[in-house]
Amino acid sequence: MYRTYPHFWLPEVSIKTEPTLASTPGVSASISEDDPFKKRTCFLPHRQRDVPGASQPDNDVLIVDWDGPDDPENPKKCAHLNLLFSWTMRRKWTTTALVSLFTFITPVASTIIAPASTQVAQEFxxxxxxTTALITSIFVLGYAIGPLILGPFSEIYGRSHVLQLANLWYLAWNLGCSFAQTTPQLIAFRLLASLGGSAPLSIGGGVLGDMFAPEQRGQALAIYSLAPLLGPVLGPICGAWIAERTTWRWAFWSTSFVDGGIAVAGFFFLYESFPPVLLARKADRIRKAQMDSEKGETHYKHIHTPFQNADHTWKHILAKGLVRPFALFVREPILQLLGVYMAFSFGLLYIFLTTIPSIFEGVYGQDAGIAGLHYIALGLGIGGASQVNAHTMDRIYMYLKAKHGGAGRPEYRLPSMVPATIFLPVGLLIVGWTVEYRVFWIGPDIGIVLVGAASILITQSIQAYVIDAFTLHAASALAAVSTLRSFAGFGFPLFAPAMYAGLGWGRANTVLAGVAVLIGCPAPWLFWKYGQRMRAGSRRLGGGTQEAFDAAAPHSAFVAGLVLSKGNEQSGTRGQRGTQRLENI
Structure with missing residues (x-):
């Protein structure tokens, strides 16, 4: 079977037990009987002399790929196997749980100091x-900066190593916060800690994209997306009781102890999932086996994975990786539009995280510990909506996929966003006017539940859409939208006190509800109707359907950025164009 491309013919060769491949036209390579890698499928290029006008190469090339659909090293394809080193569902869910725990503990640290901010202000x-609000919100600024570096690093060096090293960085500076003696020290240490703590937010979605097919991804995303929204809710509940019973420094000591336990578990049970890194390790084993071969019958001078370009140094790849999130965000209207809505909802969430003490201590006159319990309302909204969405997101996706002839599209993730566009403005109005007229405390809590539910539904839908649309570069795409979201989480709490002081609770939340309607209500309908057209015309995506983009994955970057496309000819053509553009980011 031959796949034709400009200047190259790529014969698809299935290597079984033949001692040599000399009989295969255009292939000059041999495999020893003792070669442990002979039972695999790979792609061997024709010599260029067989192509008119091509120059004679000096070396033979072996492209290392997965060993068919049941390769035990392939994270996405081996859930049904029960081998020691295969990616079983147990390993996938263990990895999902660990990534979610990493994603959970740092947002806890971001808000646990909020109820104790008065105590900090008195001491310093x-x-x-x-400045008091800045002590809390500065942590979210690190979430805006860190993913721009850590997301691309994970696509170059792998998910697991970057996650664990970044977590150690966070742990060190979070402990440093507990020993801060001045306000600048505390703010600086919080910012440095958040740079490492941002890693799970930008990398975790990519890990799930590595392991789960689109129709299986919803439940895992529901758990993962719950962590960064439930963490900031649990933090103030704990922080309120810490502030009431002991020093604020215990807010940092307690989170450091918990994170240390998670780090130990990750060291033993967090496996690498990024396909380019796994295939690179496989290629290294083949090189070593070739070097150690006594018979010397394997004579590949160049051994690459489909994702490696022999002409690029690691510095070139790293430079490209650092630029990719900026390039994706600047050039992709999809990321810009989704990022604005996600940022707005996240900014509102952080307004509530920092103003709940003002509402229930200042307006309702409750103690700090009792006032902190109202964060449970936010947690109920987030947790309840997340669990419902966990059971419905994949079902809706599979139903719509079957309804449209088995063709999956990222737009099938959008129905979960529809109720959120209603919950968000309604919740804002309820909170604003019940506080304005000092209605019984259950009134504001009802509105807070709706705001929490809207936040998680918006986050889960947008993250699932981005992962399905950008696949291989999902970490960089998520880093792009997460950056804008984090800037909103940093900035909104800073202007909120002045806004509420000037307009009052009712009118201020009415303004926010109007913006939520203006931005949010058209979003799911516009993307449902025009999303495929936007992706088809995108400079970075390979076409209008999910299959077209899957075909566009950079499957053979060593050959001038060409790809081994699949599917129908039209989708394949779009896929090649999309991938060539993507590789030029």
């Missing part, structure tokens, strides 16, 4: 409300 002599 802080008189500005903006």
């Amino acid at each position: 002599g802080i008189t500005s409300s903006v």
